[in-house]
Amino acid sequence: MKLLFLIVAYLVAVTLPLILSAWVGGPPRQFHQELASGLGILAFSMVLAEFILSGRFKAVSNGVGLDVTMRFHQIMARTALVFALLHPFLYQGTPSGGQRPWDPTRALTITTDFSVLSTGIAAFLLLPSLALLAIGRTQLDFKYETWRLLHGIGALLIAVLLLHHTVYAGRYGSQPVMSWVWLAMTGVAVGSLLTVYLLVPLLQKARPWRVTSTVRLTPKQWEVTVEPDGHRGLDYKAGQFVWLNVGHSAFSMKENPFSICSAPAAGPELSFMIKELGDFTRTLGQIKSGTVAYVDGPYGNLSVDGRAEPGVALIAGGVGLAPLLGILRQMRLTGDSREVKLIYGNRVIDQIAYREELSEEDVVYVLSEPPESWHGEVGFIDAALIDRVFSEKEVSEWVFVMCGPAIMMDIVEDHLIKRGTPSHRILSERFNYD
Structure with a gap:
């Protein structure tokens, strides 16, 4: 339900400028010109919405999960990029050359005033660069803090450039109503960025912690x-x-x-x-x-608090044990009577953490490179292991919580769904671990 609400809210936000532009209206143009304007309007509104989908706003990410929020952020960013790249080429064949005596309002023509085209051209070049840097950040071996700063500055610059280009070069954006709409939406986007980079740190400064x-x-x-x-x-x-x-x-x-x-x-x-x-x-x-x-x-929403399932299955790969250990400890301290099983996978035996503490629990250890003396499971956490550890009744009734390598979680999730586990009983959080 939360996901559906957020999707509807997103669609309303990004299509509002398009709907208002159609309402403002103007003399009819050829279809490809209207399509070009429509794609440009959608691209700009989607770019502004990306600021809210950054994962740092709890009202969004905690409602549906950070995995979903960030994946949606990535997909919508790439969709906006496609719209933005198509936008100028659809104007081909349109009369240009600035204002004409027969068209003083530029309603039927595209301006060639470079002062207003330049900001659009700059955004046109920056937007794919920002997307490519985000996609290839790991391969480029950027420090996270360096990439984050560049990403924030780049996004801010693109928003300002697009605002200028839309208001001064756009047929619809130049209308007073639309100019105020775009200014307000850009203000919200920039405000969200300032919240993350300035307001939140300021609040943190008043609430320090000590190691x-x-x-x-x-x-x-x-x-x-x-x-x-x-x-x-x-x-x-x-x-x-x-x-x-x-x-x-x-x-x-x-x-x-x-x-x-x-x-x-x-x-x-x-x-x-x-x-x-x-x-x-x-x-x-x-x-x-x-x-x-x-x-x-x-x-994050990797929590079993308030759930009614009779058992909790925890599946961890490497340091993905961390949130699941928190769940185990909370259940133990609060006297939670639900059954618990933990599968904990690592590459070598020296990577197993908290072994003494976990000895009190029902744990299945898995090593991909075990020593000769190893008596536990060997290999990887896969479908066959899930079938050995969990009964048909447990698969259909328990809640499954997992954290670890993405490939492990993809395999386990697909297999659980295939065996009949409802998707709302599968909780996961994806980080990258080796």
Whole structure:
């Protein structure tokens, strides 16, 4: 229901300028000219909507899940790009040359005034560049904070360029009503960006956290724990995640998303299971107690709170254990009577974390490169393993919660649906782990 509401809200928002433009009207033109204007209008409104679909607004991402929000963000960005690239070429064959004596309002012609065309041309070049940088960020080996800053600045610049081009070069955008509509929509988009980059950090600065411990769990995995400094902490559900900034200014771009592996019932401290992957994670062992930290969250809907299923199936790959461990701990602390089974996969035995704590649970360990003395499951978390671990009744009645490599979750989700598990009983959160 939430997803349907958000889709309807999105469609209303992006088509509103198109509907209003049709209402404003004007002398009829050839179909390809109207199509060109329509695609341009849709492209601009979709670009502005992308600011809200950034994943940093809880009212959106927590309602349907960050996976869905970000995937929708990517698909709509690429759709807007196609519309924007087609837009100018559909004007081919249209009379041009600025205002004509027989068309003083430019209602039937396309201007060649370079001052208003230049902003459209600049946006036309920047938009695919921004999309390609986002798609190829991993391959280009950009630091996340560098890419995020460039992405934000690029999006802001494109919005301003398109606003100028639409209002001064567009047939419909030049109408007073439409000019105000575009100005208002651009203001909301820019305001959302300023909220993420300025307002949220400002609020975080008033609610700092302090590192209380940094513990090595495995050769390349750590547990970092922070406590609130002068405030009551964070209201969150087991399984959610936050953006964590350790040792930097509240306005720094050096923040990363980490799932909370502690339980709300355990108190205000937050613990994170973090694997060494990037520049920040390689310095975890150097973090000292008392180091200032900032937390933005909670985000995500990987939670079993309030669900009525008789059992909870947890499927983790590598450090994807973190949110599931938070769920396990919360269930234990609150006396939750539901049955629980955990499948926990890793490459080698040294990557298994919290083994002593997990000994109290019904856990199936899986190693893809096991030692000769290994007596657990061998290989990967796949359909055959799911069939061995879960009965037909459990597959049809339990809630399945998973986090780990995307390929693992794709295989498991497809198999569960094939075996009859309703999609609303499959919760997942996708991050990239090796």
